[in-house]
Amino acid sequence: MPHDLYLLAGRYRLIERLGQGGAGTVWRAIDEMLDRQVAVKQVRVPEGLTPHERAQFTGRAIHEARSAGRLRDPAIVVVHDVVLEGHQPWIIMDLVTGRSLDQLVKERGPLPPGAVAGIGLRVLSALEVAHAHGLLHQDVKPGNILLDADGSAMLTDFGIAAPMGGPGGLAGSAGSPGYMAPERLNEQPSGPASDLWSLGASLYTAVEGRAPFERDLPAAVAAAVLLHEPPFPARAGRRLGGLLMAMLAKNPAARPTAPQIRQELTALAGAAPEPRGRPRWLLPAALAAAVVLLGAGGWYAVSALRPQPDTGRYAAAPDPCTLLSDAQAEELMKVTPVRNASRPGECQWIVREGPGRTLTVRAWAEKPDGDLGGPQVAQRRFASEKATRAAGKGQEGRDVRGGVSEVPGIAESAILQNSFTFYINTNKSGRSDSVLLFRTSNLLGEVVWHRDDVPASRAADKETAVAAARLVAAALNR
Known part of the structure; x- marks a missing residue:
């Protein structure tokens, strides 16, 4: 230390x-x-x-x-x-001066609903930017929401963010169970809805002065997140309280989307205190009875009554280990590798003898988001990834990252980027990566060809990555 x-x-x-x-x-x-x-x-x-x-x-x-x-x-x-x-x-x-939302609530107690809505809008803005760049925060909680002297909120700890659809973030299962969405506690794939669940739990704490699933032991907190509904936040009022309960739905598909949350928080941030009696609620009167009949998932009920967006060709991503055979991997790598299903959505073929070699295949399916269908979400994610990776071109320290190039003939669209990291105290050798990202319908796939002990004169080997991606794309069409 x-x-x-x-x-x-x-x-x-x-x-x-x-x-x-x-x-x-x-x-x-x-x-x-x-x-x-x-x-x-x-x-x-x-x-x-x-x-x-x-x-x-x-x-x-x-x-x-x-x-x-x-x-x-x-x-x-x-x-x-x-x-x-x-x-x-x-x-x-x-370094942000000021206190965290967690500290403020401990010192002053519950915050007014309008102030909580304003804080929520700022944090939501940060999450929307991250999600548009293909990143999940994965640790939204009151301790990571900082408040400046003027009351402006900022979201910190993006250093452990994780790519959407890729391997889990650096935090893994670390963090506060009471602010981790049920799918994360179950080690299921997480997405933007997981961050929005954590935002809902944080705003619940701010307006109520206690966490929604408060228990004495961490294990009991996790069990409550998975199995129980939180008490309705009485201090929030009917409208904000209903929004928070919807954000804390167990099923990610039943939660309101970011635009829906923004619309409600914007109205609440500038609204006068709610009058007693019948609340002004989001649902038109004609839909109220349908919502009651369909249960507590009011947001889900509204979406069920709308025309549903196109889900895309893939209900779920196929197992990457089935998209490339061991024989194909051996032919590509010129040596017999060991296959390893490293984590959900990822498969690796590894050679440890001699210069290390790893061929990684990843695949994930995008779901509809609001009015956008699965293919549209995937297309937006692909475009965001393309722009983000292109912006990383150049040299930083011992890392050299090439530009992004389009690769025709693979799925609906594909891009490739090479990178090279020089070993310490030498400019002659290092590690090489060729990364190919492709999209077909609502599915995104990635092939990473990694090589150790590579001479700087032969830094790039895009041919192997492209050949592997062609095989993977062909397997998807079978």
């Missing part, structure tokens, strides 16, 4: 520990190059990893922190830098 005056990367001097959680430790530090205070997150590396797994974790941490660093919104705490030291990733962010 670094002591109080530890100098990180010859630049960031750690002054004091600000907080610690399952995903890491946050320090207040001085950037001695620019003479300013910053926040430094020391990412916790899980114990028991093999050297290969540790290298993968570290590489993913750096990649995801860089992706988070491209997010720009007044409600997002900016990520400035990411460094690797002591075999750990360290993420450098803006």
